[in-house]
Amino acid sequence: MSVVIEKSRGIFAALAVVLGLAFPGAASAQGLIDFLWGGGAEWGGSRQTVTFSPQYKPGQIIVSFGDRRLYFVRRPGQAISYPIAVPREQSRWQGAGTIADKRVNPPWTPTPDMIKENPRLPSWVPGGHPMNPLGVRALYIGGTTYRIHGTDAPWTIGQAVSKGCIRMFNEDVLDLYPRVPIGSKVIVTWQRFDTNVASSDYFGGSAEASAPRPKVGMTTKFGRKVGGQASRAAETAQAE
Numbered sequence: 001m002s003v004v005i006e007k008s009r010g011i012f013a014a015l016a017v018v019l020g021l022a023f024p025g026a027a028s029a030q031g032l033i034d035f036l037w038g039g040g041a042e043w044g045g046s047r048q049t050v051t052f053s054p055q056y057k058p059g060q061i062i063v064s065f066g067d068r069r070l071y072f073v074r075r076p077g078q079a080i081s082y083p084i085a086v087p088r089e090q091s092r093w094q095g096a097g098t099i100a101d102k103r104v105n106p107p108w109t110p111t112p113d114m115i116k117e118n119p120r121l122p123s124w125v126p127g128g129h130p131m132n133p134l135g136v137r138a139l140y141i142g143g144t145t146y147r148i149h150g151t152d153a154p155w156t157i158g159q160a161v162s163k164g165c166i167r168m169f170n171e172d173v174l175d176l177y178p179r180v181p182i183g184s185k186v187i188v189t190w191q192r193f194d195t196n197v198a199s200s201d202y203f204g205g206s207a208e209a210s211a212p213r214p215k216v217g218m219t220t221k222f223g224r225k226v227g228g229q230a231s232r233a234a235e236t237a238q239a240e
Contacts, residue, residue, distance in 0.1 A: 045083045045158065047172055050195040052079035060185045061148070063166055065094070066192040068158055070148065070166060072179060081195065082176065085156045085167035092190075093146075093164055099184045100142030102177065103127070106134045108240070111145060114163060133240040137173045141186050148186075149173060149240065165240045 054077040056062060062071040062079070065086040071079040087093065105127035115121055125132045135150015150170040151157070157169055166188075168176070 047083070047175065048081045049074070049198040050079055050081045051077060051198060052195055053077075053193060056187075057185075059180075060187065061099075061180065062193075063148075063186065063188040064191060064193055065092075065188070066190045068160075069193075070168065070176070071193070071195075072176060078198065079195075080176075080179075082168055082172045083157050085151070085158065085162050086160050087162050087164045088160055091162065091164045094188050094190055095144075096185065096187045097141045097143050099139050099180055099182050099186060101140040102180070102182060103138045103140070105136060106132075106138040106147075106149070108132050108134045111163075135168075135170045135173060137170075137177045139173075139177065139180060141188075146188075147240075148176070151240075162240055167240060 050071075052062075052071055052073060056071075056073045056079075058073050058075050060073045062073065063084070064071065068084055068086050070082045070084050072082070073079045107127045108125040109123070110121045115123075127134075128136075131152050133149075133152055134147065135152060138147045138149040140147050146165050148166040148168065150173040151167045154169055157167065161167075
């Protein structure tokens, strides 16, 4: 196992060197890797049907940053559980609201704070683009700048990498999207929940979850070529 870990570190160090030519201001190789890609060795798991607290009503969305799961309450005492990426420590928040808008293939515009943190971000990415960090669907939480959305970086699901948004596998946000009408209640909390798996919708695990983390020169199944000019767009993977 240690040989595999060391080999992986070598690959990412090489990637940092390549990208460092394009971004000479990077503080360190590992810092550059973390900034561009985010995520870690763990995966977010798969979609499941679980038992859930009966105090929540059908149609409600409960986002547990503590569990790193989004729960859609299907019926009293039962919910669909989806793996999510959660905010970084400096982007923690919680609260309640409603879904104010829904978008298919939403375009992405970075916020002023995102641009301040990383001036190299593109000013706009069109909807449907393989490097759009919102993925294929987005549900907008009213009164906030946060969204429940897909991703162009599926390897980050299960990790604390976002700027506050709730990031899902594209296949999972496609499943959730038609279930949630505008006006649906959303509760975002760090509370942990006791659940038991009733069934798994993906017995073999998510196809997106099995996607490899990027290596220099490869083109991922999601259309991203690693290294060269594409490395700039890769910075959006940790932007949302």
